[in-house]
Amino acid sequence: PGRILPPLLLLLPLLPLSLAGPCSPQPNVTRFVCTEPTLTAFPTGLPPTTLAVSVEFTALAALRPTALAGLPRLQELHLSSNRLSTLPETILHPVPTLRVLDLTDNLLADLPATIFAGTHRLQHLVLQGNRLRALRPTWFRHLPRLRWLNLAANALAEVPPAIFHPLHSLRSLDLSRNRLASLAPDALAGLRALERLDLEGNRLATLPPTAFAPTPTLRLLFLRDNELRVLPAGIFIPLRQLRILDLARNRLRALELPPRPPGPVLDLDISGNPWSCECRLLALLRRAAPRLTATRDTLCASPARHRGQEVAAVSQAGDRGC
Structure with missing residues (x-):
């Protein structure tokens, strides 16, 4: 719920389809698509006019360091749903104009330290569904234009402090479905333009009080399916533009x-928690007046007089003991 799909395939829908068979490059085309399940080697002979390459759902397990040589205008590279377990350090050096790189659903446990050193124009990087266990600071040092970073569904156990600091243009960061048990106080340092943060489906038991201080422009925050027991006082105060909180x-x-926004009300999903419907919670909901979603699953666990009742109904009715 609340997910925003990345603006991938920026060029592919707009470019003419080749009339040739699968994986047969044609001269002077700008788009190349191959989804041949038996393909084991990256196609050769792509014309220098190529702007977008999609080699997906194949048996491709390795790339030669020169696989992209001769493609100086390449802007999009889609390599999702293959069997890639490693990438050459210099694989992206021939394509400095690259804007979109999609490596979804491969077998990558690591990436070369300087693989992105020459991709200063990269805007969308998708590494979802791999086996990454750690993040290298060198990956992000040369990506000043990156706007979308998807690291979901890997095996990340931590976010090193300030690792995203160079990503001043980043708008969306997806760290969902990893193994994060905690978040360093400055894990999000430098992300002053961030609008969407997804931490869903991790193992977060606590959050530092200043976790979101570096991200004042955040509009969508997803924290569902973690193990949070307590929220630090004032943790969301810096988020004056927040519109969705899950x-x-x-x-x-x-x-x-x-703080209650001056514009549209906050969309708030707090379902599936054992809420204590005491005076403080009820007063907070009346004062902030968020738009509660999934109200039927947002129930009081205590005190006994409210157990099993919908939080929204109790809040609206008030409590004589308050």
């Missing part, structure tokens, strides 16, 4: 909210 299916009993 805290569903954690272990929260008390709530923190950002």
Whole structure:
């Protein structure tokens, strides 16, 4: 819920289809697509006019260091759903104009330290569904224009402090479905343009009080399906532009909210938590007036007089004991 699909395939829908068979490059075309399941070697003979390459759903397990040589105008490279386990350090050197790189659903456990050193124009990087266990600071040092970074569904156990600091243009960061048990206080340092952050489906039990201080422009924040028990006081105060907050299916009993925005109300999902419907929570919901979603699954666990009741209904009705 609340997901925004990345603007990939920026060129592919607009370019003419080749009339040749699969994996047969034609002269002077700008788009090349191959989804041949038996393909084991990256196609050769692509014309220098090529702007977008899509080699996906194949048996491709390795790339030669020179696989992209002769493609000086390449802007998009889609290599999802292959069997790539490693990449050559210099694979991207021949394509300095690259804007989109999609490596979704491969077998990558690591990347060369300087693989992105020459891709200063890269805007969209998708590494979802691989086996990455750690992030290297050198990956992000030369990506000043990166706007979309998807690291979902890997095996990341931590986010090194300030690792994303060079990514001043980043708008969307997806770290969902990893193995993050904690977040360093400055894990998001430098992401002053970030608008969307997805931490769903990790193992987060706590968050540092200043976790979101570096991201004042955040508009969408997804924290569902973690193990959060307590939210630090004031943790969301820096997020004055927040429009969607998803805290569903954690272990929260008390709530923190950002300041009430002057524009559209906050869309808030707090379902699947054992809420303590005491005076503080009820007053907070009345004051902040968020738009609660999944209200039927947003229930009071305590006190006994409210157990099993919908939080929204109790908040609206008020509590005589408050």
